[in-house]
Amino acid sequence: MNVIKYSCAIVLVVLALYSCKKDDDGGATVTPPRDRGEQQIADDKLLQDYLKTHFYTPEDVDVNNDAVVEYQIVKFDTIAGDNSSKEAIFNSSLLTTKKVTKNDVEYILYILNLDKGEGKSQPTFADFAYTTYKGELLYSKSTKVFDSAITPVWFDLASVVDGFREAVVDFKGATDPNPMPNNDGSTTYTGFGRLVVFMPSGLAYFNATNQPNIPAYSPLIFNIQLYNAKQADHDGDGIPSYLEDLDGDGVVFDLDDDTDGDKTPNYADSDDDKDGTLTKDEITVKDLNGDGVITLDEITFYDDDNDGIKNHLDFDDRDLKNE
Known part of the structure; x- marks a missing residue:
């Protein structure tokens, strides 16, 4: 449906700028937005x-x-x-x-x-x-x-x-x-x-x-x-997708929300820091009131090396927390 606008549309826009319109020399011309x-x-x-x-x-x-x-x-x-x-x-x-x-x-x-x-x-x-x-x-x-x-x-x-x-x-x-x-x-x-x-x-x-x-x-x-x-948890890692908006701009699919730089933003990445341990195993989630909606206070984050970076975002911390 037309209301949907996936992030890959950005690529289509860039490609479309190089349209089939020809200049006098027969080459393609760019029509900038x-x-x-x-x-x-x-x-x-x-x-x-x-x-x-x-x-x-x-x-x-x-x-x-x-x-x-x-x-x-x-x-x-x-x-x-x-x-x-x-x-x-x-x-x-x-x-x-x-x-x-x-x-x-x-x-x-x-x-x-x-x-x-x-x-x-x-x-x-x-x-x-x-x-x-x-x-x-x-x-x-x-x-x-x-x-x-x-x-x-x-x-x-x-x-x-x-x-x-x-x-x-x-x-x-x-x-x-x-x-x-x-x-x-x-x-x-x-x-x-x-x-x-x-x-x-x-x-x-x-x-x-x-x-x-x-x-x-x-x-x-x-x-x-x-x-x-x-509530959406697109990658099933236990963290609601809206909490994976690291830069707080209300958009979860931009490069500022991609911790490991693998071109998959955190909300769609089951291993946010690419350390081999899935994000869901580096946090503890408990739906305390059983309402099916996870809030920030129902997630326990860890920082094993005390460097100020949470385990699920830190390549150096990869211990399993839910064994």
Whole structure:
């Protein structure tokens, strides 16, 4: 699905810069991406113009056409003609902003907080989220919707576009994340998180070299319903993935989170320091309250040589701790 943006896409972007466009001498020419700071200024103007000239109305989603409404999304229209008296999204009391810094550029997300959610589950930036969603372009001569899921799907938030992740982590799941299915097999949730995020291209697909349905430098809109979240431990080493973000930037797949330099970041590496002893054997984990969620105080870290580096990150310390 288009919302997923794996880190390997970085490689595709680099390769795409060497396009098939030819210069006068018959050689390939490089089309560099736009300046991110300048593009953010342009995108923010587009987003603000859209928010100031459009309003929204709820729209029921009946998954199986059985007169049972599973959830609502919002529909957008222009403030004009018979709709001239409608309140602009920009003026809504439900609209908030969130600033996100990436590549030394400060971006602004515009988030319509329809319902924060009443459940206990709330994902971190590296967890799994159970959602329905619809992705739209601001403007399009053909269809505006480029991707959607009307029945819930699990997403790995470590691998989605930044704007999607940064918006969802501020919401909670449903009151009952595992309700009984309806007679027709569909499921109706209550008290779940509902939001719409308006994001600049810099927190989406930017120059979109590998996104055929999304033009380059497109700000995007995502209608999102969040039903559940699960803590992720991608490499099964006992350390929740969000705690393997060593540089604290809210991203777990960059080179700053790769202790042993093997090009596999710690959250996906079962032996973080490449000392031959698996990470899970260099720490002790106990789910003290049995809730299936591991917190920092439920992990015992060791430093056998007292050098200030925890065993699982220190090539010199490799003793088994759970024999």
